[in-house]
Amino acid sequence: MSSSEPAAFPTPDRTLALVPDSVRTPRAAVAFDAGVLLRITRMALAHPWRMALGVGATVLAGVAQLFIPQLIGEAVDHAQGLLAGVGDDAAARTALVHAASLILAASVLRGLFTMMQNYQGEALGQLIGYRMRLDLYAKVQALSFSYHDRVHTGDLMTRGILDVEGTKLWVSTGVQRTILLAILVGGGAWLLMSIDWLLGCLALGFAPFVAVGASLARLRLRVLWVALQEELAVLTRVMEENLGGIRVVRAFVSQRFEMARFDTISGRALRLAHRRIDLFVKSTTTMTFAYFVSMGLVLWAGGEMVMAKELTIGELASFLAFMAILQMPVRQIAWTVNSVARTSTCGGRLFEVLDLEPEIRDRPDARDLEIRNGTVRFENVSFRYRKEGKGPPVLEDVSFEVRPGRVTGIVGPPGSGKSTIAHLLPRYYDVDDGRVTIDGQDVREVTLASLRRCVSVVQQDPFLFTAAIDNNVNYGDPWAERSTVRRATEAAQLNKYVDQLPEGYETLVGERGVSLSGGQRQRLAIARSVLPTSSVIVFDDSTAAVDAATERQIHEALADVTRDRAIIVIAHRLSSVMYADEILFLDEGRIVERGAHDVLVALGGRYAALYALQTRMSEGGEPEAEKEARGEGEAGTDEEEERGG
Numbered sequence: 001m002s003s004s005e006p007a008a009f010p011t012p013d014r015t016l017a018l019v020p021d022s023v024r025t026p027r028a029a030v031a032f033d034a035g036v037l038l039r040i041t042r043m044a045l046a047h048p049w050r051m052a053l054g055v056g057a058t059v060l061a062g063v064a065q066l067f068i069p070q071l072i073g074e075a076v077d078h079a080q081g082l083l084a085g086v087g088d089d090a091a092a093r094t095a096l097v098h099a100a101s102l103i104l105a106a107s108v109l110r111g112l113f114t115m116m117q118n119y120q121g122e123a124l125g126q127l128i129g130y131r132m133r134l135d136l137y138a139k140v141q142a143l144s145f146s147y148h149d150r151v152h153t154g155d156l157m158t159r160g161i162l163d164v165e166g167t168k169l170w171v172s173t174g175v176q177r178t179i180l181l182a183i184l185v186g187g188g189a190w191l192l193m194s195i196d197w198l199l200g201c202l203a204l205g206f207a208p209f210v211a212v213g214a215s216l217a218r219l220r221l222r223v224l225w226v227a228l229q230e231e232l233a234v235l236t237r238v239m240e241e242n243l244g245g246i247r248v249v250r251a252f253v254s255q256r257f258e259m260a261r262f263d264t265i266s267g268r269a270l271r272l273a274h275r276r277i278d279l280f281v282k283s284t285t286t287m288t289f290a291y292f293v294s295m296g297l298v299l300w301a302g303g304e305m306v307m308a309k310e311l312t313i314g315e316l317a318s319f320l321a322f323m324a325i326l327q328m329p330v331r332q333i334a335w336t337v338n339s340v341a342r343t344s345t346c347g348g349r350l351f352e353v354l355d356l357e358p359e360i361r362d363r364p365d366a367r368d369l370e371i372r373n374g375t376v377r378f379e380n381v382s383f384r385y386r387k388e389g390k391g392p393p394v395l396e397d398v399s400f401e402v403r404p405g406r407v408t409g410i411v412g413p414p415g416s417g418k419s420t421i422a423h424l425l426p427r428y429y430d431v432d433d434g435r436v437t438i439d440g441q442d443v444r445e446v447t448l449a450s451l452r453r454c455v456s457v458v459q460q461d462p463f464l465f466t467a468a469i470d471n472n473v474n475y476g477d478p479w480a481e482r483s484t485v486r487r488a489t490e491a492a493q494l495n496k497y498v499d500q501l502p503e504g505y506e507t508l509v510g511e512r513g514v515s516l517s518g519g520q521r522q523r524l525a526i527a528r529s530v531l532p533t534s535s536v537i538v539f540d541d542s543t544a545a546v547d548a549a550t551e552r553q554i555h556e557a558l559a560d561v562t563r564d565r566a567i568i569v570i571a572h573r574l575s576s577v578m579y580a581d582e583i584l585f586l587d588e589g590r591i592v593e594r595g596a597h598d599v600l601v602a603l604g605g606r607y608a609a610l611y612a613l614q615t616r617m618s619e620g621g622e623p624e625a626e627k628e629a630r631g632e633g634e635a636g637t638d639e640e641e642e643r644g645g
Contacts, residue, residue: 036347037170037340043131044124044171051171054120058176061113062183065325066191067106073318075099080313117180121172129168135354136160143353144360145428146385154237159349162232166225166346173339181329181336188322195315196305202297203323206290210333213290217283221341224276229345231269238262280338287333295323360427360448368450372439374535376402376425376566380434382589383420394420395589397434400582402566404535409577410570411610412586418570419460422540425568426455438536456534458542462525464516469498470505473527480531492527493554494520523554530558538568543576551576574614583607 044051078096140156185207192200242249242258249258298319305311383395395417402408410418423429424436427443436443443451456476464472473488474480485505489495497520501507509515509524516524522542529537543551571577578597585593585600585607593605600607 034344036344036351037174039351040128040167040170040343040347041175043128044175046131047124047127050120050124050127054117054124054171054176055179057113057116057120058179059183061110061117062180062187064106064110064113065184066187066322068103068110069188069318069321069325070191071099071103071106072321073312073314073316075103075314076317077312077314117176118172121176124171125168128171129164132164132167132350132354133160136164136350139354139356142358142361143356144358145423146359147356149385152233152237154235154240155233156353157240158229158233158236159353163229163346163349166229166342167350169339170343170347173335174343177329177336177339181333184326184329188326192319192322195318196311199298199302199305199311199319202301203294203319205297206287206294209290210287213283213286217279217337217341220279221276221338224272224279225342225345226349228269228272228276229349231265231272235262235265235269238265283337288327291323291327295320298323360430362447363445366445366447369438369441369443369446369454371454371535374404374454374564374566375439376536376568377437377440378421378424378434379437381424381431381436382433383417383424383429383431385429393589395424398586398589398591399434400584400591400594402536402568404564404566406582407567407569407580409580409583410568410586411572411574411577411583411607414572416586417589418586419540421568422457422538422570425536425538426452426457454534455536455538456529457538457540458522458525458529460522460541462521462528462542464509464521464524466508466511468503468506468508469501469524472509472524473505473531475528477531484531485527488527488531489524491530491554491558492523494523494527526554526558530562534565536566536568537562538570540570541572541576543571543573555579574611585610 075096078099136156136159185204189200189204192203238261242262249255299316302311302316302319306313306316378398378400381395381398382393384393398417398421400408410421412418420429424431425443427436427448430444438451438454465475469489470482470485473485477484482505486495489498498505498507507515526539526542543554569577569580574597577583581596582594583597583600584591585605587606593600593603593607595603601611602608
């Protein structure tokens with residue numbers, strides 16, 4: 001074993017603890033939801049001309065196929081007459097050529113209609129997939145933060161890819177095949193019964209076995225499809241996490257651990273796939289066996305009737321030709337059953353998301369937020385992330401006000417509710433008690449679009465898109481001029497770095513901004529937030545990765561940009577809020593102290609204790625934090641920036 005590899009790594013048994021138990025107990029696995037199939041069919045009916053062409057071509061293909069056995073029977077009888085020398089040879093030859101021509105014409109028409117059927121079925125499937133992808137993507141954009149807190153991205157990706165693929169085949173593998181099979185079996189039964197009822201019953205004797213077998217297979221296949229889709233969702237989730245954290249995996253030499261975990265989940269998915277294929281093959285084999293038994297009985301009984309002069313050879317040939325035509329549709333019964341099970345499962349998983357109502361949405365009478373001066377008020381706000389009285393309160397009876405041109409700082413220990421304030425102001429969540437207002441307007445009574453245009457939040461861990469720097473900066477205002485983008489980056493102290501890049505503002509930042517340092521990512525996020533004309537800006541520990549000197553420069557540059565805006569600064573480092581007009585100290589969701597920096601230090605309470613902890617005396621006896629706030633202390637080096645990100 002290489003010295004760079006761990007001496008021991010988790011066995012598959014250990015990795016089971018890392019996988020949710022929900023994948024082992026599929027939701028509604030046994031229930032058959034005909035409503036799902038009906039909804040998907042209605043989506044196909046939204047394209048009536050394509051649906052009509054597809055169904056019409058299916059019907060015509062089936063009818064053309066029904067003529068072929070009759071024509072074959074007539075041709076056999078004519079050929080037999082020629083061989084026996086009975087009747088007029090010329091007339092018999094003419095009839096034989098005529099029958100052959102009709103068989104050729106029927107076959108050509110069947111081929112053309114089948115081609116039209118397949119084309120329209122595939123086209124409708126693609127249109128359904130296109131619509132469901134758009135609907136799912138739109139729904140994911142609209143669902144509240146609370147939903148995304150509970151659901152993993154990998155699960156949504158599986159629904160948007162694998163489940164859509166399983167749903168879009170319904171028209172071609174479900175609807176059209178069912179119609180074709182009904183025409184062939186129903187029309188063929190009528191034609192055969194009209195010739196001889198006993199042989200007709202023998203020819204269709206396999207149908208009851210197929211019906212029972214198909215029903216049992218459908219139920220079991222649905223169970224396996226749900227389980228397999230759940231396992232594939234977990235597999236996607238694990239892969240996404242691994243790729244997103246590949247640097248951590250490599251740093252801790254955990255490749256073998258990750259491989260063992262991935263192999264365990266892949267093995268479970270493989271076993272389910274094998275069980276599904278095994279069931280599918282057994283079902284198909286049983287149906288085919290019943291079909292050949294029926295054909296054998298027809299051949300035996302029909303041969304006896306031919307010998308007894310009760311049936312012509314041509315009529316027996318018609319029976320056998322019809323059964324030969326039914327061979328492939330009989331095999332396709334299993335495919336149709338599989339399609340019903342898969343569509344019901346995949347469609348159900350998709351509609352499970354599409355039918356969700358966002359917890360945070362516009363009220364019916366919501367109006368646009370009207371900004372008069374941009375005063376923010378929290379009035380006796382209480383909040384907990386888990387509703388129905390469950391979970392500890394995050395905020396309790398919090399009240400404060402921020403006016404335009406003023407800065408309010410919020411500090412406190414981890415878990416005290418600081419970031420929750422940043423989430424409640426743009427209404428990512430709704431308060432439980434009290435209210436949040438902007439210029440006296442409750443944020444729950446205005447439209448979300450107008451509210452979030454007026455409130456910008458700069459997160460501590462900003463997300464950057466795989467795009468150019470200017471595209472990331474002007475994300476909130478895509479039509480902003482380059483000069484506006486430059487002013488925003490100047491305010492965030494990022495312009496000097498951008499100017500040094502070979503492609504300047506058109507430089508790609510990489511996935512999630514991987515080519516930038518932590519401080520550069522935060523500064524880009526600040527530039528993105530100050531570029532729109534938002535009336536309220538919340539900095540949620542957004543300069544944590546920036547050295548003190550750069551932070552001071554950012555504050556000074558932002559002073560002009562944010563002069564007429566209400567500013568809330570949430571921070572752990574007190575040098576980030578020392579300049580604020582008012583500082584709130586939160587602890588366990590309550591404001592325990594409030595006031596300006598000097599007032600709170602003089603008070604000698606919680607803030608003063610935290611201030612003493614974060615500062616150290618310089619040789620001249622001056623607190624280092626105050627020197628940093630003025631930019632005279634030790635400036636951090638931001639090592640990542642020196643390395644060019």
